Amino acid sequence: MNLNIALLPGDGVGPEVLAQAVKCLQAVEETFNHNFVFKEASIGAIAIDKKGASLPESTLNLCKEADAVLLGAIGHPKYDTNPNSPIRPEQGLLKLRKELGLFANIRPVIAHSALVDKSPLKKEVVSGTDFVIYRELTGGIYFGEKKLNEEGTVASDLCEYSEEEISRVAHLAFKAAKNRRGKLTLVDKANVLESSRLWRKVVAKIGESYPDVVLDYLFVDNAAMQIILKPTQFDVILTENMFGDIISDEGSVIGGSIGLLASASIGEESALFEPIHGSYPQAMGLDIANPIASILSVAMLLEHFGLIDESLAVRNAVDKSLKKEIVTPDLKHDSQYGTNQVGDFIAHNIVDIEDDFSVNDENIHLGKSTII
Numbered sequence: 001m002n003l004n005i006a007l008l009p010g011d012g013v014g015p016e017v018l019a020q021a022v023k024c025l026q027a028v029e030e031t032f033n034h035n036f037v038f039k040e041a042s043i044g045a046i047a048i049d050k051k052g053a054s055l056p057e058s059t060l061n062l063c064k065e066a067d068a069v070l071l072g073a074i075g076h077p078k079y080d081t082n083p084n085s086p087i088r089p090e091q092g093l094l095k096l097r098k099e100l101g102l103f104a105n106i107r108p109v110i111a112h113s114a115l116v117d118k119s120p121l122k123k124e125v126v127s128g129t130d131f132v133i134y135r136e137l138t139g140g141i142y143f144g145e146k147k148l149n150e151e152g153t154v155a156s157d158l159c160e161y162s163e164e165e166i167s168r169v170a171h172l173a174f175k176a177a178k179n180r181r182g183k184l185t186l187v188d189k190a191n192v193l194e195s196s197r198l199w200r201k202v203v204a205k206i207g208e209s210y211p212d213v214v215l216d217y218l219f220v221d222n223a224a225m226q227i228i229l230k231p232t233q234f235d236v237i238l239t240e241n242m243f244g245d246i247i248s249d250e251g252s253v254i255g256g257s258i259g260l261l262a263s264a265s266i267g268e269e270s271a272l273f274e275p276i277h278g279s280y281p282q283a284m285g286l287d288i289a290n291p292i293a294s295i296l297s298v299a300m301l302l303e304h305f306g307l308i309d310e311s312l313a314v315r316n317a318v319d320k321s322l323k324k325e326i327v328t329p330d331l332k333h334d335s336q337y338g339t340n341q342v343g344d345f346i347a348h349n350i351v352d353i354e355d356d357f358s359v360n361d362e363n364i365h366l367g368k369s370t371i372i
Ligand SMILES: NC(=O)c1ccc[n+]([C@@H]2O[C@H](COP(=O)([O-])OP(=O)(O)OC[C@H]3O[C@@H](n4cnc5c(N)ncnc54)[C@H](O)[C@@H]3O)[C@@H](O)[C@H]2O)c1
Pocket: 013, 017, 072, 073, 074, 075, 076, 077, 080, 090, 093, 257, 258, 259, 274, 275, 276, 277, 278, 279, 280, 281, 282, 288, 289, 290, 291, 293, 330
């Protein structure tokens, strides 16, 4: 397959983890005889420094022309410590999501069997966790009207949703639930918010056309508790933009590190793949950031294009690194392995499943558990 892939390394550890993802894509390209063309562009704080804009026009155009976008991370402490800065790295990512129409953000949360002792939660709580969050990505409070009065003493952010915005992501979530274990949980705050009540109405109506899927509802405060109390109860979680942002970072604790959680952002015509974590500025240049979230984003990219064996090959290589404990210090505090070595190990272990006799049933299950 020929694929044009736009690479946006971004800030902090973004370039370091993205480099490992690219190594893996190159290994897939070679092993399975594909042709991937990579073109790089800037976004975030580095783009502000270089071009005066967090999403330069040239970057946006490159992403629009590409088959897929692979992003590292954005964000810089000089903006985090100055929230009043009129120009911010995050604006670049939000604008990119909006311009590409990436309305569904898919974030799988899986407790890998080799890591159940690494979570701060008890092994018996996290074992068997396998759910996926469908987060609406281009609406809600992130994109509603923002106001600040002249004195700078009163501010507001509007949380607005239309039926159409809810239904397009809901359909994707129901389809995923149908292909998984048949359960969808809508997470909202319908006891308080009008927008959440609209979510319930629209999702309940759509649910009627998915009779194989059991739909239930949780208020977000309770959901935040249930996710760490009994994560195995979840299959697909559907939620609005901000709740999805928050509960996905919370969910990452289950697997042992946020450095493991990948995501796919899907639109009608574009798709972007990125770790859920940020630019982790404290780790920049130290070769300690976990590259697996970025590498598993590659697995999701390959699945998106129907390259299932290829995706499985990436997942199996990740699996091998976890089982052999070739991992970064977030998963093993005295680990001798850095970002680059973990990336090298995984890339070198990407083999066609038909030639890999070490693959066992668990690998195959893990490979197929992320349906996008
Ligand atoms: N999609 C994105 O690019 C994205 C996402 C979240 C935050 N951000 C931005 O990133 C900057 C830093 O934000 P933050 O500190 O709140 O969140 P962060 O995700 O960058 O880091 C939070 C903590 O998570 C852990 N962590 C993150 N990535 C890791 C990795 N690859 N390996 C191991 N551990 C990892 C570290 O303990 C870190 O202290 C901010 O500017 C923020 O706006 C960007």
